[in-house]
Amino acid sequence: MTLFKHLFASFLNSRHLARLFRRSELPLPTxxxxxxxxxxxxxxxxxxxxxxxxxxxxxxxxxxxxxxxxxxxxxxxxxxxxxxxxxxKALGWHQRLWQCYRNPFNVLLTVLALVSWLTEDVKATIVIGTMVVLSTLLRFVQEGRSSRAAERLQALVSxxxxxxxxxxxxxxxxxxxxxxxxxxxxxxxxxxxxxxxxxxxxxxxxxxxxxxxxxxxxxxxxxxxxxxxxxxxxxxxxxxxxxxxxxxxxxxxxxxxxxxxxxxxxxxxxSSERAPTAFQAGINSVSWLLIRFALVMAPLVFVVNGFTKGDWSDAFLFALSIAVGLTPEMLPMIVTSTLAKGAVLLARRKVVVKRLDAIQSFGAMTVLCTDKTGTLTQDEIVLERHADISGQESEDVLKFAFLNSHYQTGLKNLLDRAVLKHVEMLNKLNLAQDYRKIDEIPFDFVRRRMSVVVSEREDHHELICKGAVEEILSCCTAVRQGEQVLPLDDAMLARVTEHTRSLNAQGLRVVALAVKEVPPQKAEYSLADESDLTLIGYIAFLDPPKDSSAPALRALAAHGVTVKVLTGDNHLVTARVCRDVGLQVDGVILGPDLDALGDAALADVAERNTVFAKLSPLHKERLVSALRGKGHIVGFMGDGINDAPALRAADIGISVDSAVDIAKEAADIILLEKSLMVLEEGVLQGRRTFCNMLKYIRMTASSNFGNVFSVLVASVFLPFLPMLPVHLLVQNLLYDVSQIAIPFDNVDAELVAQPLDWNPRDIGRFMLFFGPLSSIFDIATFGLMWYIFGANAEAKQTLFQSGWFIVGLLTQTLIVHLIRTPKLPFVQSLASPALLAATLAIMALGIWLPMGPLAHAFKLQALPMAYFPWLLSILLAYAALTTLMKRVYRRKFGWQ
Missing domain, CATH: 2.70.150.10 (Calcium-transporting ATPase, cytoplasmic transduction domain A)
Incomplete structure (x- = not known):
């Protein structure tokens, strides 16, 4: 065992086994x-x-x-x-087929099939070829479905x-x-x-x-x-x-x-070639780990059997079969099927997966960076307050705000629409009945204000100016408080400024209103008329939080995902919205403050703080890259062209179907509904996908390791091969078929409670821990067949091989249920009906082959009925020991 530990240590220390779930980022803009x-x-x-x-x-x-x-x-x-x-550019069908075929396992199996054909082992060639074709076609079909769904989303901007x-x-x-x-x-x-x-x-x-x-x-x-x-x-x-x-x-x-x-x-x-995702790198690293294991063990089996049996030709064929048995050829198909199933489930939740691998990153995500508007909030501005300068509700302020918004013909923004909608809801559209429009001074983004001039009952003209607080105050010389008009001195200015800051701190966007009475004879007005105004009050607007935001944030936090808000909006408004939806604000950083920070300092700031406001596009990209540099798996949610670099820099780019075309191009996931609730479901589905893939790898790796260990022991002591090459190939094919249902298996809730980190080193440890357990019962089967049933000579090797064929297949299949969950199988955690049916069918078929009419074709023979009580005892003992060792393993290493 020490030899094997050193062997695995050398495999696992490869430089290629870098941390998983990372995507290489694009070069930053200068x-x-x-x-x-x-x-x-x-x-x-x-x-x-x-x-x-x-x-x-x-x-x-x-x-x-x-x-x-x-x-x-x-x-x-x-x-x-x-x-x-x-x-x-979308790949043609032949290119996609080649991509589905091109993986280390399929290449290795193709070489083994070619060797089998050259050595005239037709049965082995057919079995290995079937494995390759089945794996490739299943993956091709699943990826084709996902690709067509993504293509339907692509739309031109106009x-x-x-x-x-x-x-x-x-x-x-x-x-x-x-x-x-x-x-x-x-x-x-x-x-x-x-x-x-x-x-x-x-x-x-x-x-x-x-x-x-x-x-x-x-x-x-x-x-x-x-x-x-x-x-x-x-x-x-x-x-x-x-x-x-x-x-x-x-x-x-x-x-x-x-x-x-x-x-x-x-x-x-x-044009920048998309580097392999970290998920792909992780799958490849595990693949090469298992291939290196096969390349060491197969020659070892060949040498041992060649020396002990003296028939180097049979030993070669047997070693070839061992190499096939050690190759988890269904891994690409299992991975694709599991991801495709996740994509289908997410599509039902209004989430379209452009790239299947992105589902895995969902499960690994530890930090989600998102905007405030439309994600945490409803993206629908409402008029929250209309108050005089002391903060008391004022009908006059509402009336003048309505007149300004109603009569202006220039830029009617969301704030104007909110005023008009509010008045309509109050059924006060008659506010304008005593007024007619005389002129307007249009809005511009230098003055940040606009004015309309109205005539009240043809008696006098009223100039109503609305705009940013500081711009309005710069034109005011007085304030109206109740019925009094007071001068705007320094004390009053400080009082007004403090009041507007208080409103901002409450998450409200404040707009000031000022008026001025002008002679009725004047017909045209200019910027010069916006002077000597009287401040009458404020209108304050709110982008209300979505009802779903608070529960979604709680759910993401419970699942170990930290949400950070990256926005170009006002920091006071953003912080208030975050507090309203229950997002803990651990520091607010403004975009200009980031410019002076180096990469290391920026990474610390990004990790410590929750809210980042007044950001430019480069700020967003730098923050995403900094968080990734600190070891986080980062999701970024954006919908503008300026978000495209940050979408590519993130481990998982998330956009919406209403986004600009290039944002959708850069994203991995497209949401048909801009909500964090669907992201929470995506996170859970990604983790379920991870768990089901990990099941297959663990099952296959530990089972194959145990089988090879058993073969080595048997090869040393038996005068004949413990199992013929065709037996190994058929056993492996049946086992692989039973695994097709793994993507549809249930996953225990506690296994998806936190972000999942997959380390190939853990797979090697799992293999070493559980693999030898099956060898104990394989060796017990050898003793059973040798001493109890007298299969102790070459003349009775078929009986021996048939007995081990059944035990080997049934223990391999049983391990599916034993290590698919850390809980007690069949009692505390039950597999999905599809997986139960598949494994039961394969176990029944494995028993039927030696007992049925095809036994001779596969060089097997019927076993005496006395064999089956022993078989049941072996399986029960195997299940009991594995369940016990699961507890030991879980206490020592954890399960994931």
Whole structure:
């Protein structure tokens, strides 16, 4: 046994057995933001196009104000190709079949089948070939189903665009757009390609998906100044994947497909070859461990039998069969089937698995990084308070807020909609009946405020200004408290500031309201009129937590998964939401504070703290990589283009079906519902998958080790082979068939309570611990057949081999139930009906083969009835000893 321990120690100390469940990460961007990962050539080309004279631009693109002609557009499409992004190319069926076949076990078995054929052992060739074909085809079918489900999820960012062709407006599929096309844009449209504006009116565009900016950006047709070098800061450029919030525009297409900024970012994700996942590395390390074991033991059996029996030809065939028996050829199929079953179950929970291996990472995940909006919260802003400056509820404040939101025609954001909805719910839409609109001063993101001017009963004009607290205060000289108007002095300013901070700390987003009475004769108003205002109060908004967030977080915590919030939002609001949903806030860190930290310091900060706010895209990626560097298995949930690098950097990337295309491309898991509850189910399913795969590996490894140990003992003392090669092959094939039901087996609840870490070293230890137990009863069977039933000469070797064939197969099959659970089998933990049926059928078939009409074909013979009471005794004793040793093993090493 000491020899075997040293042997395994050398196997297990391989450098390849690195920590599992890791994915190699992409190189980090060198600077912040999406713009910083654009190729220099693309950035320069966009800058030149933004400043180019309009006539020169039309001439270069062979276009004009009426757009391209159909002939010109067709010529451009033939030159540039369709306007679509390069996705990871799907493999053809023959390539997928090759991938399913190409694993160490199948290659080894193919070599063994070839050797069997060359030595004219037809039966062995057929049996080994059947194993390879069965394993490959089952995996091919299962992966094909999962692949087709993932393909159905892929969708373009937008389907059609309004285009001018030959001067006529028409709707075209986005893939049919060509450089030089003139497109018409309005609120709600996705930008279909990289464009330059020709004309724009009150145009606001959300670039959050590209740059991570939380607020929309105002765009205009004016050329940028020479000081602006970043394409994303150029007001006359529009980018694929962004969308129009408000206003309208006419723009000319500069570039399409992979030549766009979107395409450059997509190419960074798609073109980088995906390194083998840590799960794949782990499976491969275990595979090579078992193969190395077979490569040592098979020659040892060959030498022992050659010297003791003198027939080197038979010894070679027998050693060949031992090599096949030691190879867990069904491992790839069991792994794929188990993962595919998990994918099917998750699909029922609105989770689509793009890559089967990701299910395993779900089970191993220890840290989940997620955004706040839409995940912890409902992503639906509601008006929570309308109060005067002292915090008392005020109908006047609500009325003026409604008038401002109702009459403005510019950017109607979520806050405006929340005000209008709140008033509608209160059935107070008559608030505007005494007013008519005179003018408005539109919102912009420099002033961060907007004003409307209304006339009350044609008596006087009222300017109502709404915006960010600090911007409103900068225009105010007085405050209204009750019926009094008081000056806004330093003491009052401090009081107002403290009150708004208190509201922020409660998780509320605060907007201030100020008014000013102006003469009724004036008809037009400008920014200069936003002065000498009187602050009347605040409206405060809340993005309410989801009802499912708190129980989901409790469930994830109970299962050993730590949730960290990574957001670009306000830190006070984020911290309050976290507290509301029961997420313990162990420190709040702001994005700018991370810039000065080195990798080691960042890793410590990432591990200690829970909430990270005001983050840029690079901050998110650095935090994910830092957590992985500290040994955590990290899941990242994101849905924007700026999330794609972090999605790839994480061990498991999670996105939603409403995400931008590149985020879905980078993700491993797609959620059809943006909820943490489905993630909890994914974690549990991943752990069940892990447990079922581990069962097969443990069963096969320990059983095979015990069989080889028994063969070595028998080979030394017996004058004939303890079992013929065909017996070993048939026994192995029957055992493998019984394992097909393992993916459908039940898993004990306590085995999935915490993240699972799989170490090949533990498998070797398990093999050494439980393998020799079966050898004890194999040797007892040898004595039984030799002394009790007189099978002690070559003339009676068939009787001996038949007796051991049944014992070997039944103990192998029984071990499935004995070590599938740390509990008492059949009593405290029962296998699934499918596994029970499969193992019972194989045990019955194993007894029938020597006793039935096919016995002669397999060189077996019927056993006397007196054999079966002995068989039952051996099986009961084996079950009792294994159950006892399970307790010893569990106390000493644990079960997982």
């Amino acid at each position: 600077a912040q933001g999406a713009a910083k990962v654009l190729p220099n050539q693309l950035g320069l080309a966009l800058g030149l196009a933004a400043r180019e004279a309009q006539d020169a631009l039309f001439e270069r693109l062979t276009s004009g104000s009426n757009g391209l002609s159909q002939e010109a557009a067709q010529a451009v499409l033939e030159r540039d190709g369709p306007n679509e992004m390069g996705h990871e 389907n059609t665009a309004t285009v001018l062709r030959d001067g006529q407006s028409c709707e075209l599929a986005i893939r049919e757009l060509a450089a030089g096309d003139v497109v018409m844009l309005s609120a709600g449209d996705m930008i279909p390609a990289d464009c330059r504006l020709l004309a724009a009116k009150d145009l606001f565009v959300s670039q959050a998906a590209m740059t991570g900016e939380s607020l929309p950006v105002e765009k205009s047709a004016e050329a940028p100044s020479a000081a602006i070098t970043d394409p994303f800061d150029m007001a006359n450029l529009l980018f694929t994947g962004t969308n129009v919030i408000s206003g309208s525009a006419t723009a000319i297409v500069l570039s399409t497909g992979n030549r766009t900024c979107f395409g450059a970012l997509a190419d960074r994700v798609v």
